[in-house]
Amino acid sequence: MSNYYQILGVSKDATPGEIKRAYRKLAHKYHPDKKGGEEAKFKEINAAYQILSDPQKKSQYDQFGKTGFDSGGFQQGFDPRQGFQGANFDFGDFNFGSFGDIFESMFGGERTGARRSYQPQRGSDLEINLKINFKEAVFGIIKKIRIQKQILCEHCSGSGTEPNTKLKTCPKCQGQGTIRNARRTLFGHFIQETVCDxxxxxxxxxxxxxxxxxxxxxxxxxxxxxxxIPAGVENGATLRLSGAGNAGEKGTKPGDLFVNIAVEQDLVFRRKGRDIYSKLPITFSQAALGSTVETNTVKG
Ligand SMILES: [Zn+2]
Ligand SMILES: [Zn+2]
Structure with a gap:
């Protein structure tokens, strides 16, 4: 199997720009939607580019070469926990959690297996639109509105437990909080720990x-x-009410509420930045000869 540099037709010391140009040219040529395209070739090009365009993956590839990457798994997203079928190395027992960092730096992959502690989900943010009139925008106003949302359960104060009852040991993990699975991989036996669901x-x-x-x-x-709503709020402004979004799981931090302000147009007044303009009907002679007239301000 040819190496990634050969696949892209670049030398080992090609610059990122050269790699990118080579990739684009080839991807264009072999794109499966095109006449004369080749899907297999296209995939190969993409796999090569995925590694060589990423400085971290590239240096790992340069360092470790074919040992890991060429064995086929990487294009499909290499999962270290799957290991290599038929590989027969055994380095004894490793705890996957302590070895996870090495996998992460080698493969840049996601460490799905090594999550130790479960963090209850923070409440999600909410967003509403609110229309106010021109004067409300100028002077500010307090608006009371009803919204449907997740609120803290008062019955249990957010704990999720029926009041005055106890907790019991989880039957699934026997109180460990994690479930352990042993797996055989290229690098030996791993104890994979997952958070008990x-x-x-x-x-x-x-x-x-x-x-x-x-x-x-x-x-x-x-x-x-x-x-x-503060005085002088502009049309299109968004206010953020911290903690006014959905309540979180088991009493965790609630999300925020975002309020998008729409200011209705006024028949008389119009705003431009910090200035307010008003329409004032005058007669032709007033316009021609000049005259002093009285007008309402936004204050009346
Ligand atoms: Zn409750
Ligand atoms: Zn459990």
């Missing part, structure tokens, strides 16, 4: 989950929200 890594589950929120720690409800 039943207790989410906590090792304990409620004896009786909160009957209102069913362990989530939040419920859906309408909430009246007070939005303080």
């Amino acid at each position: 039943q207790c989410r890594g906590e090792g304990k589950i409620p004896e009786r989950p909160c009957k209102k929120c069913r362990e989530k720690g939040w419920v859906k409800d309408n909430q009246l929200i007070e939005i303080k």
Whole structure:
């Protein structure tokens, strides 16, 4: 099998620009949608470019050469946990977690297997549109609106556990919080640890989950929200109300609420930056001869 430099037809000391140009030319030529395109070749070119265009992967490839990459897995996204079929190395038992960093730096891959602790999800952000009139925008106003969102479950105070009941040891992981799987790979046996999905890594589950929120720690409800709109707000501005978004899982930090302000056009007044213009009907003679007239300001 030819190496990635040969596939792109560049030398080992090609500059990133040269690599890019070579890739574009070949990708253009072999693109499967084109007449005379070759899908296999196109994939090969892309796989080569994926490595050589990334300085980190390129240096790993230069360093480790064919040992890892050419064995075929990389184009499909190499998963170190899958290992190489039929490979028969055995370096004894390694804990995958402690070895994970090496995999990460070698393959730049995602460490799906080594997640140790489960972080409850922070609440998501919400976004609403709010229309206000011209005077409200000029002077500022407090608007109260109802929005449907996740709010903290009052029944369990967000804990997800029915009040006055205990926690029990998670039956799935026996309280470990993780589930261990042994796998044989090119580099030996690995103990792969995944976070227990039943207790989410906590090792304990409620004896009786909160009957209102069913362990989530939040419920859906309408909430009246007070939005303080500052004086001089501009059309199209977005206000951020920190913590006014959806409640998080099990009492974690809520998301934010983003309020997009639309200012209705006024029949008389118009705003340009910090100035306010107003329309004032005058007669022809007033215009021709000049005259002093009275007009309302936005204050009346
Ligand atoms: Zn568990
Ligand atoms: Zn609850």
